[in-house]
Amino acid sequence: MALFMIGVGAGCSKPQGAGLAGDPASIGDPAMGKALIEKLGCGSCHVIPGILNAYGMVGPPLEHMARRQYIAGMLRNTPENMVNWLRYPQKVVPGNAMPDLGISDDDAHQIAAYLATLQ
Ligand code: HEC
Structure with missing residues (x-):
């Protein structure tokens, strides 16, 4: 049990939101990004969590983008x-x-x- 608790503690010490794609706040402003995604109409091609009317089926869904290893199967998922x-x-x-x-x-x-907020 003690070991289990240590394991959990180590997991939680990771900065929140810092996935493979990086820490959102160090990349830019996620709220502005959300507004831009809505303005540019990315949702006409992608399912995107948290974005209004983002049900598109042309491209892959962008859920878990913070934890994906690759972008478009080509680029390492860095900022x-x-x-x-x-x-x-x-x-x-x-x-x-x-x-x-x-x-x-x-x-x-x-x-x-x-x-990068899409865990
Ligand atoms: C006309 C349709 C279309 C629009 C508009 C579009 N995308 Fe895409 N997107 C695609 C397609 C198709 C792919 C897959 C490309 C590939 O894998 O070669 C893709 C791939 C991606 C990926 C990589 C996904 C993955 O699983 O690796 C991201 C991230 C992404 N798009 C974000 C956006 C954002 C943000 C916008 C708006 C600024 C946007 N896209 C607008 C069609 C679109």
Whole structure:
């Protein structure tokens, strides 16, 4: 029992929200990211937890994005790689169904911060 308690304690000492994708607050502002995701209409292609009307079935669901190992099966799931993917999906996987949406570096950081909250 004592060992079990130690195990649980160690698990909880991880900073909250810091998954493979990084600590959301150190990437950007998740609340701004959420607003951008709604404005840009990402939900027309993706199921995204916490986003209004995000039921799209074109791309993969973005739930658990904070804990995924890879982005689009190509890039390690780091904050820098997520920003790069969001800005230039056609450069990463030419011809895939996600268009380059002309997202600025700043906006991509806010969006990546929101995705990093999706445990
Ligand atoms: C026209 C449809 C479309 C739109 C709009 C779109 N996506 Fe995608 N998205 C896709 C497709 C298709 C893939 C899969 C690409 C691949 O794996 O090659 C994808 C992949 C992704 C991935 C990687 C998912 C994974 O499981 O690895 C993320 C993250 C993502 N999109 C976020 C966004 C965000 C945020 C927006 C809005 C700024 C957005 N997408 C807009 C179609 C779209």
